[in-house]
Amino acid sequence: MFDGVYNSKKHENDLQNVLNRAKNNNVDKIIITCTCLAEIDKSLKICETYDPEGKFLYLSAGVHPTNCYEFIDKNKHEEKEIIAKKEYEEFIKYFKNEQVENSKMENGNKKICDGEKDMNNLNEILLEKNLDTIPGFKYNEKDKEYLENLKNKIIKYPNRIVCIGEIGLDFDRLYFCSKYIQIKYFIFQLKLVQMFNLPMFLHMRNCSETFFKIVDIYKFLFEKNGGVIHSFTDKEDIVHIIVQNYKNLYIGVNGCSLKSLENINAVKKIPLNLLLLETDAPWCGVKKTHASYEYIKDTYEKRAYTNLKKIKNIIKCDDNTIFKERNEPYNIADIAEITYKVREEAVPFDLFCKNNSLKIYNDLRYISTVNKYKVLQIKKRSNLKKNHNIRKMEDNESSFIDIGSNLTDKMFDGVYNSKKHENDLQK
Numbered sequence: 001m002f003d004g005v006y007n008s009k010k011h012e013n014d015l016q017n018v019l020n021r022a023k024n025n026n027v028d029k030i031i032i033t034c035t036c037l038a039e040i041d042k043s044l045k046i047c048e049t050y051d052p053e054g055k056f057l058y059l060s061a062g063v064h065p066t067n068c069y070e071f072i073d074k075n076k077h078e079e080k081e082i083i084a085k086k087e088y089e090e091f092i093k094y095f096k097n098e099q100v101e102n103s104k105m106e107n108g109n110k111k112i113c114d115g116e117k118d119m120n121n122l123n124e125i126l127l128e129k130n131l132d133t134i135p136g137f138k139y140n141e142k143d144k145e146y147l148e149n150l151k152n153k154i155i156k157y158p159n160r161i162v163c164i165g166e167i168g169l170d171f172d173r174l175y176f177c178s179k180y181i182q183i184k185y186f187i188f189q190l191k192l193v194q195m196f197n198l199p200m201f202l203h204m205r206n207c208s209e210t211f212f213k214i215v216d217i218y219k220f221l222f223e224k225n226g227g228v229i230h231s232f233t234d235k236e237d238i239v240h241i242i243v244q245n246y247k248n249l250y251i252g253v254n255g256c257s258l259k260s261l262e263n264i265n266a267v268k269k270i271p272l273n274l275l276l277l278e279t280d281a282p283w284c285g286v287k288k289t290h291a292s293y294e295y296i297k298d299t300y301e302k303r304a305y306t307n308l309k310k311i312k313n314i315i316k317c318d319d320n321t322i323f324k325e326r327n328e329p330y331n332i333a334d335i336a337e338i339t340y341k342v343r344e345e346a347v348p349f350d351l352f353c354k355n356n357s358l359k360i361y362n363d364l365r366y367i368s369t370v371n372k373y374k375v376l377q378i379k380k381r382s383n384l385k386k387n388h389n390i391r392k393m394e395d396n397e398s399s400f401i402d403i404g405s406n407l408t409d410k411m412f413d414g415v416y417n418s419k420k421h422e423n424d425l426q427k
Contacts, residue, residue, distance in 0.1 A: 002411050010314065012414050062192070255334075258342075
């Protein structure tokens with residue numbers, strides 16, 4: 001979409017325009033979410049083209065759960081799914097057995113298990129005995145080669161790649177990749193977290209029971225390195241589970257997180273110190289059908305959107321050319337405004353959100369000159385409702401980090417159903 005492609009070409013690539021709008025709306029940094037090796041290469045090219053100094057654009061490295069068929073040969077999906085299911089059962093069985101037998105032993109003498117901490121330490125010992133193996137699972141040379149390629153990208157680009165992801169589970173879209181294949185390669189990619197001590201950018205859709213079962217086994221990794229469950233769409237009870245049971249597990253909020261009243265009630269329960277903002281552009285924008293739309297209705301309806309449906313020829317874009325059909329990083333101000341209003345905060349909200357991002361993504365903190373940015377309390381910000389389209393924000397106004405945005409998408413190249421505008425990524 002950022003290349004103007006929406007099923008067919010609508011406009012030339014407008015990614016420069018998109019980035020200009022983001023900066024003008026005080027987006028300080030963007031993490032480009034990668035879902036496979038090919039996207040890492042494309043994202044690195046975007047970084048070098050539009051941010052050669054390395055102060056604005058960063059990326060993740062990993063394989064999205066719906067892309068995990070990339071690890072295996074075509075025409076073997078059903079066979080591999082059956083094998084992966086058995087392997088996962090052995091994986092779970094192994095840790096249950098080892099915890100019972102080993103957590104009660106010390107120097108050959110039985111002792112009372114010291115609860116959760118002992119289990120956590122035991123799992124770390126078991127999994128770090130040999131990084132080349134994972135109990136229960138068997139990975140072939142193709143698997144190892146793919147992981148090695150991911151590893152080499154992280155080694156080669158340490159100032160760009162700031163997290164492992166997007167990894168996790170998606171049981172809503174099993175037609176893209178089956179359940180146990182997803183599980184097998186989610187666990188496989190946690191090796192990268194162990195190798196590089198980077199935080200995780202996590203995907204969790206309709207899979208909380210299995211997801212948390214895996215997280216429990218690797219709990220030491222989360223406590224040590226942290227992670228964010230991005231595009232959170234679960235209910236209040238899942239927020240409670242996360243807050244009560246896991247340290248350093250953050251929750252990312254975007255337009256999809258604010259779709260229904262149930263979603264909004266869940267967002268209200270997220271502790272401020274665990275709340276992160278994102279757009280997940282070009283998807284997950286706030287729509288008129290969303291329960292949260294009322295909080296930005298005036299702003300949204302007064303924006304001068306370009307109607308893609310009326311475009312017959314490929315158009316050129318500038319910094320004021322925006323489309324309803326495509327979400328983009330500058331919209332993170334909408335997410336901040338909605339989230340702030342529904343939570344009725346009386347604290348410098350956006351400062352907290354930015355500091356959370358800098359805390360979890362250590363590399364961003366060290367790379368950026370965070371002592372130079374100035375932030376006012378959001379209640380003193382310029383009135384967002386008066387910003388009908390795009391405007392230049394002053395240096396002393398609030399700034400944001402978009403922790404998740406897929407700038408490699410064809411929409412930024414102008415392709416929707418057909419070409420609508422020239423590439424506007426610079427703008």
